[in-house]
Amino acid sequence: MNALSAAAPLQGFWQLVHGPLAHWARHRPDMVALQSEAGSWTFGELHAEVEQRSARLVAQRAPQMLLLDAGRSTLERLVDFLAVIHSGRCAAVADPDWQPAVRQRIESWLPEQPCELESAAPTAAFYTGFTSGSTGLPKGFKRHHLSWTESFRVGLQDFGPVVAQRTLAPGRISHSLFLFGAMQGIWYGCGAVMQEKFSASRCLATLALGDTPCLVAVPSQLLLMLQWAEHRQLAPIPEVELITISGARWMRAHTPALRALFPKARIIEFYGASEASFVAWMDADEASGPQAVGRPFSNVKLSIRPTGSDAAENALAEHGTSHASDGLIYIRSPMLFMDYVGDAHDATAVLRDGDWLSVRDMGHIDERGMLCLAGRQSRMIVTQGKNLFPEEVENLLASHPAIAQVSLHGQADALRGLQVHAVLQWRPQTQVPSALELNQWLRERTEAFKVPRQWWICEHWPQTASGKTDHGQLAQALRARMTALTDAGISPAQLPALRPWQS
Numbered sequence: 229m230n231a232l233s234a235a236a237p238l239q240g241f242w243q244l245v246h247g248p249l250a251h252w253a254r255h256r257p258d259m260v261a262l263q264s265e266a267g268s269w270t271f272g273e274l275h276a277e278v279e280q281r282s283a284r285l286v287a288q289r290a291p292q293m294l295l296l297d298a299g300r301s302t303l304e305r306l307v308d309f310l311a312v313i314h315s316g317r318c319a320a321v322a323d324p325d326w327q328p329a330v331r332q333r334i335e336s337w338l339p340e341q342p343c344e345l346e347s348a349a350p351t352a353a354f355y356t357g358f359t360s361g362s363t364g365l366p367k368g369f370k371r372h373h374l375s376w377t378e379s380f381r382v383g384l385q386d387f388g389p390v391v392a393q394r395t396l397a398p399g400r401i402s403h404s405l406f407l408f409g410a411m412q413g414i415w416y417g418c419g420a421v422m423q424e425k426f427s428a429s430r431c432l433a434t435l436a437l438g439d440t441p442c443l444v445a446v447p448s449q450l451l452l453m454l455q456w457a458e459h460r461q462l463a464p465i466p467e468v469e470l471i472t473i474s475g476a477r478w479m480r481a482h483t484p485a486l487r488a489l490f491p492k493a494r495i496i497e498f499y500g501a502s503e504a505s506f507v508a509w510m511d512a513d514e515a516s517g518p519q520a521v522g523r524p525f526s527n528v529k530l531s532i533r534p535t536g537s538d539a540a541e542n543a544l545a546e547h548g549t550s551h552a553s554d555g556l557i558y559i560r561s562p563m564l565f566m567d568y569v570g571d572a573h574d575a576t577a578v579l580r581d582g583d584w585l586s587v588r589d590m591g592h593i594d595e596r597g598m599l600c601l602a603g604r605q606s607r608m609i610v611t612q613g614k615n616l617f618p619e620e621v622e623n624l625l626a627s628h629p630a631i632a633q634v635s636l637h638g639q640a641d642a643l644r645g646l647q648v649h650a651v652l653q654w655r656p657q658t659q660v661p662s663a664l665e666l667n668q669w670l671r672e673r674t675e676a677f678k679v680p681r682q683w684w685i686c687e688h689w690p691q692t693a694s695g696k697t698d699h700g701q702l703a704q705a706l707r708a709r710m711t712a713l714t715d716a717g718i719s720p721a722q723l724p725a726l727r728p729w730q731s
Contacts, residue, residue: 234385242381243350244373245411246310249275252417261414264422265430266301271417274307281311289342290317293356293569295335298322302401302422306410309401313354316345318370320356320569323402323693326366333365334358337570350374356569357404359502366693367577368569369502376408378562379505380415382527386509390470390494392416395442398423398431398449402693404502405475409444428452429460435490438467443493446475448695454485468493473512474500476696477619480514481627497522499601501587503578505563508599518623519591519600528561530599531584532592554592554602554615558584590617607699609638611646612677618699621678624670625650630658633689635702636680639710650680651702651726653689663730683729684709690724702726 232242241247249271252261257272269277285294294312296305296319305321312319320338322331348354350373358366383391397409397420406422413420421440423430431453434440445453450473456462468490478497486495495512499521507530510522524530532555560583568577579586588605603617610616618636625634633653638646654660661669663683670679684706690698705723 232381232384234381238374238377238381242415243377244313244348245354245376245415246278246314246348247373247377248415248417249278249310249314252414256417259417259419261419262303262306262410262422263419264301264303265424266303269303269307271419274310274414277307278310278314281308282314285311285315285317286346289344290315291339291341292343292345293318293320293338293353295320295322295338298324298326298331298402302424305401306407306422309355309407310414313348313373316348316352317343318353318356320368321358321402321407323358323366324400325693330365334368334570337368348373350377353566355407357407357502358402365570370566370569372566375505375563375565376411377415378527379408380412382506382525382563383412384416386526387470387472387496391442391472392418393441393469394418394421394439395444396421396431396434396440397444398426399446403446403475403695405444405446426452428456432457432462432465435468436465441467441469443468443471445471445473446695447473447478448476450478450486451482454482454489457489458485462489464489464491466490466492471495473497477518477623478512479623479626480512480516480518483512483514486512499599501589503565503587504559504561504585505565506561507557507559510598516598517600519602519620520594520598521591521601522599523597524599525561527563528559530593531558531560532556533558533586535590535605554590554617556586556605557589557591557599557601558586560584609636609646609648611638611641611648614677616648616678621648621650621670621674621680624673625652628661628666628669630655630660632656633686633697635697635699637699637703637706639682639706647682648678648680649682649684649706651684651686651706652729653686684726685729686724686726688724 252271253275258270260268261271261274262269294317296308309319352372353370354373355371356368358368395409395413397406399406401407410420421434471493496509497512498509500507506525507528508522508524534555564585590605591601594600603619607618608615621636622634625631631652632655635651637649639649641647667679690701692698701724705726708723709726
């Protein structure tokens with residue numbers, strides 16, 4: 229691929245996220261590099277505009293980190309992003325839905341002093357993204373160029389040349405998955421198609437045209453596409469060659485329907501984190517257990533460490549060695565983030581041990597060398613003296629035809645330590661089971677101690693900015709319902725409404 233060897237260390241401009249843009253502007257000036265409903269830029273046009281905007285930042289001695297204007301179109305924000313990183317500075321990507329108070333707090337974290345930088349370096353910070361934090365404020369994470377260019381390289385090495393094609397990344401660039409998809413399209417020289425606002429129908433229409441063979445998506449987007457295709461009785465779309473799924477756990481019961489809609493597509497699930505980038509991947513297989521997330525990427529090492537003792541004294545299970553019991557997953561790779569920005573005292577912050585990092589996910593490596601994810605350490609429920617990972621039961625319940633969403637929580641109980649509660653949202657126009665029927669259905673699939681003792685219904689499901697279930701909001705609502713108290717100054721009116729379910 230034009231002097232790039234996916235198996236060799238990156239050299240020259242390939243080490244920079246924007247580095248190949250000038251190369252592609254010379255060799256493919258008229259190919260569309262970025263496109264959305266708002267317009268398009270060819271590689272030649274994009275390179276010229278990025279250089280012009282970058283030169284202005286250098287002349288103005290702009291600060292080292294700049295917050296992108298959330299009010300501009302996705303396309304314009306991407307051009308601004310490229311200009312900022314071309315100048316050697318770090319682009320912080322705001323969420324358009326932030327409240328003014330949140331935005332002001334984030335702005336207070338940014339440097340104000342003039343910066344003399346004129347160009348980028350591979351190990352210099354280029355991007356600050358934001359993810360949910362335990363303090364209620366977004367948690368800023370900072371990355372250097374090599375952490376992403378190494379991800380681009382290993383994606384090509386592990387997935388093969390199919391990944392280096394024009395890609396549809398139909399989400400907000402405040403979600404790092406879609407920003408990554410856009411930059412990947414620039415770096416590979418194949419271009420990316422974005423959406424100013426997600427539309428399942430426009431996604432399917434774009435893919436059916438045949439000139440965008442790759443799709444990067446989160447599970448909720450794929451489910452909406454499947455629903456739209458079924459509702460409109462759309463024909464299969466054989467033009468799609470690769471679908472990569474991340475951002476949340478993919479319910480594999482939907483894989484056959486996805487294959488039917490995209491019959492020639494290779495479907496890949498990958499597990500990662502904002503702080504770790506790529507960790508593990510697998511070709512979608514509905515026969516795989518729900519905990520399996522795949523084998524490590526070629527440049528990733530894993531160790532499973534017991535909790536509750538000094539990391540240096542723990543016996544480690546390196547990847548490739550079976551380790552049946554769940555422990556903290558530690559990762560070593562060249563794709564790890566640099567550090568947090570702003571509030572460093574977040575209880576959900578990563579754990580570090582030298583070159584190793586843990587995002588506090590727990591799991592094990594099975595006899596096939598597959599990483600199996602149990603769940604997040606902070607969500608683990610100890611009930612009847614046994615460890616229960618809510619994600620396991622949530623995945624089982626989510627496969628029930630009547631259940632659209634589910635969230636498990638532990639509430640104090642004198643007998644059991646914590647009693648298991650489940651919050652559900654029903655699928656529209658489906659037959660709702662009785663509580664007895666649902667209990668029996670779940671008992672046939674898991675151990676009795678994992679079956680919830682109390683059930684709740686939530687009609688208006690809370691989600692984080694990245695489209696995941698907001699378990700924190702539901703936990704607060706459940707505590708308020710159980711104790712008639714709220715914490716953190718949140719009034720009951722601001723919390724999701726829950727009602728007990730006994731039918």
